[in-house]
Amino acid sequence: MSNLEQTLSIIKPDAVERNLVEEIKNIFKKNNLNIIESKKIKITKDEASEFYKVHQSKPFYNDLCSYLSSGPIVVMILEGNNAVISNRKLMGATNPKEAEENTIRKIYGLSIDKNSVHGSDSLENAKKEIAFFFKN
Ligand code: IDP
Numbered sequence: 001m002s003n004l005e006q007t008l009s010i011i012k013p014d015a016v017e018r019n020l021v022e023e024i025k026n027i028f029k030k031n032n033l034n035i036i037e038s039k040k041i042k043i044t045k046d047e048a049s050e051f052y053k054v055h056q057s058k059p060f061y062n063d064l065c066s067y068l069s070s071g072p073i074v075v076m077i078l079e080g081n082n083a084v085i086s087n088r089k090l091m092g093a094t095n096p097k098e099a100e101e102n103t104i105r106k107i108y109g110l111s112i113d114k115n116s117v118h119g120s121d122s123l124e125n126a127k128k129e130i131a132f133f134f135k136n
Pocket residue numbers: 055060064093094112113114115117118119121
């Protein structure tokens with residue numbers, strides 16, 4: 001049974017800076033995640049703080065928000081069968097050192113903070129995150 005979903009993906013500053021956008025987009029496409037919207041933007045620290053507010057109590061929150069707003073990012077809506085979980089599997093573990101072989105974070109991630117990509121962790125959060133970046 002097919003279960004068509006949309007999820008939000010972000011290519012983070014470390015990967016944009018290293019010109020990895022097309023390579024990472026190709027990984028999504030090869031894995032049946034269609035990129036139905038994509039834009040390169042730079043967000044403010046306030047916007048990053050709003051986006052990551054679920055993490056506001058974490059010790060790394062301030063650095064995380066500074067980092068996401070430190071340079072251009074590419075935000076995308078990915079669509080496909082079970083897109084939320086399928087993107088999370090393709091991304092790999094938060095810490096690239098713990099990520100499985102052939103995952104985006106294993107291949108490109110530099111560290112737990114500079115881990116190249118963000119992906120929504122549930123369908124509910126995917127809807128919120130898509131609305132955050134692509135409200136019309
Ligand atoms: P996720 O991106 O795999 O969903 P989350 O736990 O939601 O991971 O954390 C959001 C982001 O915060 C991570 O992608 C990573 O960049 C950063 N982060 C998570 N844990 C740590 C940490 O222990 N130290 C520094 N940064 C962290």
